[in-house]
Amino acid sequence: MVGGAxxxxxxxxxxxxxxASNLSTLVKAVxxxxxxxxxxxxxxxxVFAPTNEAFxxxxxxxxxxxxxxxQKASLTKLLTYHVVAGKFDAEALKKQVEAGGGTATLTTVEGxxxxxTLENGALVLTDVGGGKSYVTQYDVEQSNGIVHVVNGVLAPKLG
Known part of the structure; x- marks a missing residue:
């Protein structure tokens, strides 16, 4: 269940x-x-899906x-920065962090x-500018991948 759905x-x-009622802003942006x-x-x-509150x-x-x-090009960059090719559940992501000595670098579709990283067992994502977002809901299975709900919008360099 996400956003009551x-x-x-x-x-x-x-x-x-x-x-999902809590992802309507993301859907409009997509x-x-x-x-x-x-x-x-x-x-x-x-997909690391920011909630309405994150936006x-x-x-x-x-x-x-x-x-x-x-601003479509900038919006596309922002959104594709929340997408990684492949299907990585929480377990796989945590294993990558451990294998990387505490940090895993994920290459986004945006590039x-x-x-x-992990903080108190929670997966934390840090963007190129140092902004952080925490995964608040893990492993929402989809027919074409997996979604992790996050509490912040991650920003690539738009320049």
């Missing part, structure tokens, strides 16, 4: 996210960036600005790295 392992990432078809494709993908914590006006048609 059952997540069907037979449905795609987009189909499931569309039902639609604005025309990423729906990609994230409904075969994958597999690992609300961005600087005032940031989300409105990113949703404008002329820039995310660092994964």
């Amino acid at each position: 059952p997540m069907l392992p037979t449905a795609t990432i987009v189909a499931n996210a569309s039902k 639609q604005a960036a025309d990423l729906g078809a990609t994230l409904s494709g075969p994958g597999p993908f690992t 609300q914590r961005l600087a005032p006006g940031t989300l409105d600005q990113l949703m404008k048609p002329e 820039q790295p995310l660092k994964a």
Whole structure:
């Protein structure tokens, strides 16, 4: 269950996210960036899905600005920075962190790295600017990958 809605392992990432009340901002952003078809494709993908609350914590006006048609390229970069090719459940991610001596570097679909570490057993993602996001819900199975719900929006370098 995510956002009060059952997540069907037979449905795609987009189909499931569309039902979750706490992911409606993410779904609107995916639609604005025309990423729906990609994230409904075969994958597999690992998606770190920011909640509505995470998007609300961005600087005032940031989300409105990113949703404008002329900002589609920046919005696409931001969203694809939350996606890793392949299917990595929490166990696999934690093993990568341990194998890396406490840090795993994940290459996002956007191309820039995310660092994964563990804090008190929780998976923490750090973006290229040092911003942190914590995984609040792990291992939501999808037909074309896996989703981990996060409490912060991760930002790549947009320059």
